Amino acid sequence: MAHTQPQDGPGAPPVLWQPTAADRESSRVVEFLRWLERERGLAFADYDDLWRWSVEELEDFWDAVWRFFALPASDPYSAVLSDRAMPGARWFEGSRLNYAEALLSGASGDRPALIAVAEEGPPREISRSELRGQVGALAAALRDLGVGPGDRVAAYLPNIPEAVVALLATASLGAVWTSCAPDFGLRSVVDRLGQVEPTVLIAVDGYRWAGREHDRRDVVAQLRAVMASVHTVIIVQSLHPAAPLSPSEDLPYSDLVARPREPVFERMDFAAPLWVLFSSGTTGLPKGIVHGHGGIVVEHLKALGLCLDLRPDDTFFLPSSTSWMAWNFLVGGLLHGSTVVLYDGSPAHPSPDALWQVAARTGASVLGMGSAYAAACAKAGVVLPGDTRARLRTVIPTGSPLPLAGWQWLSDQLGPRVRIDSICGGTDVCTAFFGGSPLLPVWQGEISGRWLGVKAAAYDSDGRPLVGRVGEFVLTAPMPSMPVGFWRDPEGARYRSSYFETFDGVWRQGDWITLTERGSVVVSGRSDATLNRGGVRLGSAEIYGVVESMPEIADSLVVGIDLPDGGYSLRLFVVPAAGVEVDAGLRERIVRALRQELSPRHVPDEIVAAPGVPRTLTGKKLEIPVKRILQGTDVDAAVSDGAVDRPDLLSWFAAPTSPEPRPSR
Numbered sequence: 054m055a056h057t058q059p060q061d062g063p064g065a066p067p068v069l070w071q072p073t074a075a076d077r078e079s080s081r082v083v084e085f086l087r088w089l090e091r092e093r094g095l096a097f098a099d100y101d102d103l104w105r106w107s108v109e110e111l112e113d114f115w116d117a118v119w120r121f122f123a124l125p126a127s128d129p130y131s132a133v134l135s136d137r138a139m140p141g142a143r144w145f146e147g148s149r150l151n152y153a154e155a156l157l158s159g160a161s162g163d164r165p166a167l168i169a170v171a172e173e174g175p176p177r178e179i180s181r182s183e184l185r186g187q188v189g190a191l192a193a194a195l196r197d198l199g200v201g202p203g204d205r206v207a208a209y210l211p212n213i214p215e216a217v218v219a220l221l222a223t224a225s226l227g228a229v230w231t232s233c234a235p236d237f238g239l240r241s242v243v244d245r246l247g248q249v250e251p252t253v254l255i256a257v258d259g260y261r262w263a264g265r266e267h268d269r270r271d272v273v274a275q276l277r278a279v280m281a282s283v284h285t286v287i288i289v290q291s292l293h294p295a296a297p298l299s300p301s302e303d304l305p306y307s308d309l310v311a312r313p314r315e316p317v318f319e320r321m322d323f324a325a326p327l328w329v330l331f332s333s334g335t336t337g338l339p340k341g342i343v344h345g346h347g348g349i350v351v352e353h354l355k356a357l358g359l360c361l362d363l364r365p366d367d368t369f370f371l372p373s374s375t376s377w378m379a380w381n382f383l384v385g386g387l388l389h390g391s392t393v394v395l396y397d398g399s400p401a402h403p404s405p406d407a408l409w410q411v412a413a414r415t416g417a418s419v420l421g422m423g424s425a426y427a428a429a430c431a432k433a434g435v436v437l438p439g440d441t442r443a444r445l446r447t448v449i450p451t452g453s454p455l456p457l458a459g460w461q462w463l464s465d466q467l468g469p470r471v472r473i474d475s476i477c478g479g480t481d482v483c484t485a486f487f488g489g490s491p492l493l494p495v496w497q498g499e500i501s502g503r504w505l506g507v508k509a510a511a512y513d514s515d516g517r518p519l520v521g522r523v524g525e526f527v528l529t530a531p532m533p534s535m536p537v538g539f540w541r542d543p544e545g546a547r548y549r550s551s552y553f554e555t556f557d558g559v560w561r562q563g564d565w566i567t568l569t570e571r572g573s574v575v576v577s578g579r580s581d582a583t584l585n586r587g588g589v590r591l592g593s594a595e596i597y598g599v600v601e602s603m604p605e606i607a608d609s610l611v612v613g614i615d616l617p618d619g620g621y622s623l624r625l626f627v628v629p630a631a632g633v634e635v636d637a638g639l640r641e642r643i644v645r646a647l648r649q650e651l652s653p654r655h656v657p658d659e660i661v662a663a664p665g666v667p668r669t670l671t672g673k674k675l676e677i678p679v680k681r682i683l684q685g686t687d688v689d690a691a692v693s694d695g696a697v698d699r700p701d702l703l704s705w706f707a708a709p710t711s712p713e714p715r716p717s718r
Contacts, residue, residue: 065571069464070472070495079416080491082359088121099504100492101572108530111137113349115144115506120387122354125158126150127320134531139558140549142531145323145347146677152327152346153225154318156387157185165392168368168415169214172261172398176415179214184221186313191222194309197283200253202227202319203326207283208375209233209273210244211260212399212531215289215306216375217384220328224346227319230328231341233270234374235260235668238562238580241696242272243279245331248341248540250282255583263399266292275426277284277302288711323347324537330378330480339696341540352534353385356484360504361474362447362491363419365390367623370412371421371449372396377671378480379421379451391419400426405433406441413441415611421449423672424459424475428601431462447472451485454576458602460497475500477576480563481552482534486526486562487574498598499573506532511568516556523567523592525580528560535560564693565592579676584613586654594674596657599650600625600643603634610666611657612680624683624705625657628665634660667702675703 077083086103089095093113097103106116112133119133130148147394148398165178192392200206206223210216211234223230231249233242235257254276259268270293271272277286289306298305325343331339357363369386370393373379386393394415400408400422409430412420427450448463448471455475463473473495478485485507503509511524518524539548555561565577577592584591593611601611608628616622627643629635649654667675678692688703697703 066497149320153221183511189314205679207246221647263402304359348533365572370394370417423452424455428459456598568709
């Protein structure tokens with residue numbers, strides 16, 4: 054494969070990182086390229102050439118992924134892809150495999166499988182043999198409780214080893230997993246877990262966050278009472294290890310895993326349900342997104358191995374809630390023999406750099422974080438000491454577009470040796486669509502490219518592909534980890550309406566993206582929260598990037614409102630930094646910055662001081678529900694308050710303080 058040094062062409066942003074010969078030669082993707090040449094006689098000129106083959110010759114590419122990673126399965130598949138039509142593409146028919154078996158056979162040796170870190174106390178290591186023994190023990194206990202293929206096991210657990218053990222034990226039996234983090238309230242948990250009618254609930258008695266203890270025993274008791282399908286509750290005693298349990302109602306988790314056992318794996322059809330993930334639930338009952346054993350395994354082999362470049366000697370740290378697909382993605386690191394770090398705590402407690410300190414203590418080499426956290430570190434002026442980044446090879450901002458100030462701060466702190474691998478994915482496929490590669494440069498403010506096997510395009514409203522202009526993000530070919538369906542959607546009507554109503558036979562993700570001439574990607578925000586002024590579409594992420602780079606602004610939210618008279622109002626809500634007043638002078642500085650750095654069209658009609666910005670529990674700004682509230686929808690109808698970090702803010706948006714006079718564009 055030929056390698057050319059990237060150049061800062063006309064209009065191109067600065068290159069923050071570019072691969073050295075050593076970066077390329079030590080990477081998993083170059084190992085894969087050597088295998089392709091040796092086994093298939095294939096050679097590729099560059100990454101774009103490899104990507105093009107991976108999306109045009111889907112059958113050959115995914116067959117190569119399966120064989121390169123030597124995926125264990127009991128029966129050979131009759132065809133890699135029986136039908137490319139979407140929805141309904143059929144993958145690897147005839148094969149039988151098990152997700153837990155694939156993960157637990159990922160590696161051997163002395164490196165730990167898991168490193169568990171809490172806000173207090175030293176890191177705790179769990180070896181691969183210990184993990185395997187606990188999975189086998191819990192699986193045996195679940196089997197004794199009557200759990201088998203197709204039954205559902207639900208968890209109300211934080212990001213702790215018990216959650217990983219429970220997931221793998223459930224999957225080993227061919228049962229279906231689903232989970233909520235314990236920061237979710239009763240209504241939100243029932244809206245999610247109640248849909249799947251679990252027979253067993255594995256729950257924690259409480260958790261610690263930002264230095265405070267949160268007792269959840271009352272919520273667990275209520276869940277037991279309202280979810281009639283649950284016949285057994287297994288309690289993880291985290292906050293109250295010595296508290297007595299009711300023998301008629303609860304089983305102590307610690308007793309069930311006390312005697313290690315070798316797990317037995319039920320090999321399942323490729324498309325057999327593995328887990329149910331849920332959408333954010335900000336606009337009605339959350340969608341239960343069902344993924345299959347095989348689709349997740351082959352996708353995470355490809356995504357984490359060939360794209361993210363995860364290796365057996367890596368320590369992978371991606372702090373996440375068990376309610377977010379990033380947690381499932383993190384656990385997938387076990388497929389590659391990597392050590393997975395589980396952090397149960399706040400990334401900013403007791404100091405803004407707490408997450409970085411955890412990374413240093415655990416020797417993390419691949420570190421993920423929410424883009425909002427990276428931006429907050431930049432805003433707080435965090436300075437990372439040298440030992441904090443000593444082991445880091447890759448840092449992954451994700452979850453939302455990263456403002457330019459966040460890019461610059463990461464680059465300044467990490468230097469040219471560490472790759473900033475901004476990725477963009479979705480719960481829908483439990484992976485990333487876009488990200489970096491050891492073969493691609495990193496341009497400031499841009500995601501390096503489309504990942505292998507992801508045939509993504511930007512469409513205009515008539516379904517014509519665009520380059521260099523903002524368009525609707527679509528997939529024109531299937532991926533193995535696309536949902537096998539939605540829960541309680543037997544005819545597939547809700548599934549089809551979610552992705553396939555806009556363009557026939559084409560998956561519409563619901564984001565605005567720009568595919569640049571360089572092959573990189575810029576994500577502009579949700580297309581269903583689009584700012585559309587005078588027929589020109591504006592990305593909310595662009596506005597956030599400018600406004601939130603101002604030291605006077607701590608946070609912001611922008612929405613576009615269609616007015617009854619046919620007009621349009623672009624409203625910007627800003628949360629001032631401590632001690633700052635949103636006065637006429639600050640409003641004028643915001644207007645000037647938006648006009649100069651973006652365009653006059655980006656200047657809002659109203660700039661309103663707000664007490665805060667409501668987000669989902671996974672950190673996404675609630676643009677759509679706030680827009681609906683401002684257009685007159687009742688708060689209760691616009692969003693489920695149990696899915697929001699600060700429900701009190703929603704009432705404020707229903708009757709916000711009157712803004713100052715509209716600024717002039």
